[in-house]
Amino acid sequence: MSNTLRNDRLLRALKRQPVDCTPVWLMRQAGRYLPEYRATRAKAGSFLAMAKNPEIACEVTLQPLARFDLDAAILFSDILTIPDAMGLELYFVDGEGPKFRHPVRSAADVEKLAVPDMETELRYVMDAVRVIRRELDGKVPLIGFSGSPWTLACYMVEGGGSKDFARIKAMALNDPATLHRLLSINTDSVIAYLAAQRAAGAQVLQVFDTWGGVLSPAMYREFSLPYLTRIARELPRGDIQERTPLILFGKGNAAHLEALADSGAEAIGVDWLVELSEARRRTGGKVALQGNLDPAVLYGSPEAIHEQVRNVLASYGQGSGHVFNLGHGMSPDMDPEHVGVLVDAVHALTARA
């Protein structure tokens, strides 16, 4: 495995160092909008079969890089691998999203949980990281990731997706001690998981707090923020020179940008509901920022995409520290050609002569 990275824009931007142009990658850039992905999935049989096979995970991770001038690869996996490895048994129902056969509903259920072993129960993830690093051969950096402790807990307690998060909010209100025990086990697991991905070769790490934004500010400060902060403080990621950057992405995290900037993470990922100019002002140069085009802009014409990309770049303004991304993941009905328009627009509009 080569240690030389031929495209280090992402790492430089995350360290707020000068870049030749703004780096760009897209959440869910490897996915169903690509016909080659759908073909691989048809052969493999299911999403989970792909994610659990390192060679196939590598294949789909690399697919968008063959088409687009993206500045990073992101491990093809799921945010729910940790609870699956804890024994909750992840499965998918078409059109309904992820579900667990054994949800966590009581203090007794929480007592049974333990941090999974990374090189046995989650070995398939680490193997995928190793294979992808080998195949990337230094083309672009590889991003590893995990769900956040709160977001994992949402799925673990609800047993799947939810509109109102009634079960976990009831637990937060009626038995907060049990929820804190669950969040603590999840946090230990996320730290071990990201550390193992880093050891296997991941060069950037991202935590997805998909559901932090359903919490009132007071509940966010009690049930999500402290655990994100503990990850940022305790996750070993090397010395200052060679530090592996950590990105904390959260949907609906706009109310908490000051606190997130003080978490110890190198970068904060934001959705499209906050302007980057405001996010930059409120994070005070303490972190890099990732985002934040509304993914629905990919439904627009090439001209509209160009204009909206320009608006996001203008909102961030001059200087390094910006990683261009969507504010949320891509959808299956998006046009691959529009992704090319977006990626090229970011590079063209930010190229330093």
Added chain:
Amino acid sequence: MSNTLRNDRLLRALKRQPVDCTPVWLMRQAGRYLPEYRATRAKAGSFLAMAKNPEIACEVTLQPLARFDLDAAILFSDILTIPDAMGLELYFVDGEGPKFRHPVRSAADVEKLAVPDMETELRYVMDAVRVIRRELDGKVPLIGFSGSPWTLACYMVEGGGSKDFARIKAMALNDPATLHRLLSINTDSVIAYLAAQRAAGAQVLQVFDTWGGVLSPAMYREFSLPYLTRIARELPRGDIQERTPLILFGKGNAAHLEALADSGAEAIGVDWLVELSEARRRTGGKVALQGNLDPAVLYGSPEAIHEQVRNVLASYGQGSGHVFNLGHGMSPDMDPEHVGVLVDAVHALTARA
């Protein structure tokens, strides 16, 4: 019909006048969580059959008032009556929410739309207002309402609910002139609709901008805010002394509170994702505030509900101008007894000796 209102707490709070205790009502307080509602619905056959029959609409409007010490009644109706009257044909599929048989997809579709006639096509709504006012007989004020121009447009263009609002956002990007024409017709209709409800007897008016919060700040300022502001400025609602208060409620409107406070509306309704202390500071005493308990708190124990009500009241702080409400509507699986706990807690915790 008596013009004397025996409980005017809501009107006084909306005018930021002193009150004997904080008024409280709950979005979707007349609904499926009540067994008597489910019984009426079973007899009537469907939600729309209830909404379109003034006597039945009156019956279900009054049901929660018989159980709880609520300070307002809200017209039992739907936010989508206007596009239904425009000919889009509203219908409901169990578990999927509202749908339109004839969605608006093109400039030609928009050209065919006209402001409905309020005393023919929407007469059933005005009749319901008149019957409810008669039956309330001054017990509490009656709130009339409408969907916002943007929120109506979302359902009209998508043809129903949506996760990503792909169709309407594509229209916003690729053909903004057509979307503005649609929003303009919707705004004229909402103004005529609320004016007619007021003429029929509604004593407070609320606009629900349920989907404003899916827009980036720039798109919100282009496609939702100006139309809300036009309603606030153009809706006739009497002279200063007897002015009928207008409440602009929006899910996810926290980024826009300063602009909403300058819209000309008497009150702003907020969801639970912003603290009332912050909302109060940012609206600078220009408007009353309505909200903002997370509806999921009703899944908590009576003790937890009491504590969370106390937190919301403490966040608002001293002085009038607060209408207690949830940050969003109630759900069918909520316990009616918990609603009683909530309502009584608001009154007990704010009673002036």
